[in-house]
Amino acid sequence: MADTIAAISTAIGEAGIGIVRMSGKESLNIGSKVFKGNKIENLKDGRNRELLYGHIIDKSKDQIIDEVLIVYMKGPYTYTREDMVEIYCHGGIISVKKVLELLLNEGAKLAEPGEFTKRAFLNGRLDLSQAEAVIDIIRSKTDKSFQVSLDQLEGSLSKSIKEIRNILLEMIAHVEVSIDFPDEDIEEVAYEDLENSGRIVMEKIEALLNTAERGKILRYGLNTVILGKPNVGKSSLLNAILRENRAIVTDIPGTTRDIIEEYVNIDGIPLKIIDTAGIRDTEDLVEKIGVDRAKETVEKADLVIVVFDVSRELSEEDYHIIELIQDKKAIILLNKTDLPNKYDEKFLKELVRDKEIITTSMTTGLGIDILEKSIKNMFYSGEVEIFSDTVVTNIRHKNQLEKAYKNIADGLTAIKSYVPLDCIEVDLKNCWENLGEISGDTVGEDILDKIFSEFCIGK
Numbered sequence: 001m002a003d004t005i006a007a008i009s010t011a012i013g014e015a016g017i018g019i020v021r022m023s024g025k026e027s028l029n030i031g032s033k034v035f036k037g038n039k040i041e042n043l044k045d046g047r048n049r050e051l052l053y054g055h056i057i058d059k060s061k062d063q064i065i066d067e068v069l070i071v072y073m074k075g076p077y078t079y080t081r082e083d084m085v086e087i088y089c090h091g092g093i094i095s096v097k098k099v100l101e102l103l104l105n106e107g108a109k110l111a112e113p114g115e116f117t118k119r120a121f122l123n124g125r126l127d128l129s130q131a132e133a134v135i136d137i138i139r140s141k142t143d144k145s146f147q148v149s150l151d152q153l154e155g156s157l158s159k160s161i162k163e164i165r166n167i168l169l170e171m172i173a174h175v176e177v178s179i180d181f182p183d184e185d186i187e188e189v190a191y192e193d194l195e196n197s198g199r200i201v202m203e204k205i206e207a208l209l210n211t212a213e214r215g216k217i218l219r220y221g222l223n224t225v226i227l228g229k230p231n232v233g234k235s236s237l238l239n240a241i242l243r244e245n246r247a248i249v250t251d252i253p254g255t256t257r258d259i260i261e262e263y264v265n266i267d268g269i270p271l272k273i274i275d276t277a278g279i280r281d282t283e284d285l286v287e288k289i290g291v292d293r294a295k296e297t298v299e300k301a302d303l304v305i306v307v308f309d310v311s312r313e314l315s316e317e318d319y320h321i322i323e324l325i326q327d328k329k330a331i332i333l334l335n336k337t338d339l340p341n342k343y344d345e346k347f348l349k350e351l352v353r354d355k356e357i358i359t360t361s362m363t364t365g366l367g368i369d370i371l372e373k374s375i376k377n378m379f380y381s382g383e384v385e386i387f388s389d390t391v392v393t394n395i396r397h398k399n400q401l402e403k404a405y406k407n408i409a410d411g412l413t414a415i416k417s418y419v420p421l422d423c424i425e426v427d428l429k430n431c432w433e434n435l436g437e438i439s440g441d442t443v444g445e446d447i448l449d450k451i452f453s454e455f456c457i458g459k
């Protein structure tokens with residue numbers, strides 16, 4: 001961390017401005033060497049956080065590189081908590097690259113991916129889960145996932161983790177006192193208290209874990225499959241959804257995969273609709289990719305939308321589809337309700353039992369809004385303020401929480417069966433450490449490297 005690092009922090013490409021930034025002790029020195037201001041000539045003569053106008057100059061060649069704005073920000077009230085300099089150049093590739101080269105020539109080191117944020121973490125400005133939130137913010141695809149990441153950056157997850165770890169720490173202290181003073185009265189109280197606290201810890205971890213499913217959806221999109229025999233209106237449905245909801249990511253042309261993924265955004269919930277080749281033309285999923293593949297696709301889905309055509313009678317294929325979705329979260333669409341009804345609706349209702357049924361017509365647009373509402377309700381169970389609580393979106397956090405859960409569960413079992421306290425202490429400490437890896441309090445160097453290598457350069 002002794003080095004002063006520099007990097008281009010904006011995306012490379014055509015743009016109005018591009019930002020090059022530096023962090024470290026030499027920032028001001030290096031900045032002064034390359035900058036010549038109009039009003040205030042030397043960067044060192046400017047005030048902290050004062051934006052100066054002037055030029056970046058390669059003094060060895062007496063050559064102007066770019067016309068810029070520059071600011072010096074004195075640590076510790078900066079992103080990295082170190083001294084920082086930011087240079088606002090013209091956008092495009094050349095200017096920022098030349099400025100960066102000059103800084104490197106003057107002694108700055110090229111920053112590794114995520115190194116600015118890593119320094120912010122190592123200098124105690126962010127904990128690890130907050131640092132990871134920075135990546136998520138950069139990668140957010142919808143307002144809601146952005147909001148969740150922002151909450152995490154603000155410390156919502158850190159706060160929950162800290163609370164749980166504090167309870168654990170108290171329990172561990174309790175245990176140690178009882179080990180040191182093995183008075184029988186004290187010990188009996190200890191077991192009872194431990195059980196209560198242990199249960200609270202377990203419930204809190206469980207609550208966080210319960211949000212992980214929702215978090216996964218926010219991050220990766222809700223895996224949705226549209227299922228139905230040929231000609232029932234699957235393509236029409238997909239088009240209707242795509243028409244009304246801006247696609248965030250359109251599929252990349254020329255992909256060789258036989259399954260195409262479409263992303264749509266329904267009120268902030270990213271839906272990844274799995275569109276088999278069969279959905280596009282008039283062939284049916286089961287027929288096209290075979291029963292096994294269809295089964296597999298359905299099994300992986302978070303949500304299945306099944307389409308039936310009420311203008312035709314129920315057929316073998318329909319029964320087959322109903323079988324496939326018995327244990328899935330599924331919404332049933334009775335489509336083509338604008339046509340004469342040849343369906344035994346009562347019979348079908350018995351077949352699909354608890355599943356929600358919506359009558360639709362892709363021709364008139366009937367029912368699309370109800371479908372969207374029910375997708376939302378399904379995953380948020382009608383909560384109005386969706387993100388009032390912490391949501392776990394990060395797979396690493398989820399894994400740590402699972403480990404912590406297992407350890408506290410083991411600990412509780414041990415407590416209930418009056419296992420010697422030093423054995424119980426092992427479980428408690430493990431749990432405490434598992435959680436500490438989320439906030440970064442007990443995390444190893446290798447994990448840190450892995451996490452920060454996911455960042456882009458300049459962040």
Ligand code: GDP
Nearest residue numbers: 230231232233234235236282335336361362363
């Ligand atoms: P898929 O094979 O399941 O993808 O079905 P398509 O979406 O390609 O639709 C098959 C045919 O049914 C097309 O001619 C559609 O225009 C028509 N269709 C789809 N939905 C409706 C509907 O609600 N009412 C009517 N009358 N026709 C529909």
Ligand code: ZN
Nearest residue numbers: 235279280281
């Ligand atoms: Zn189709």
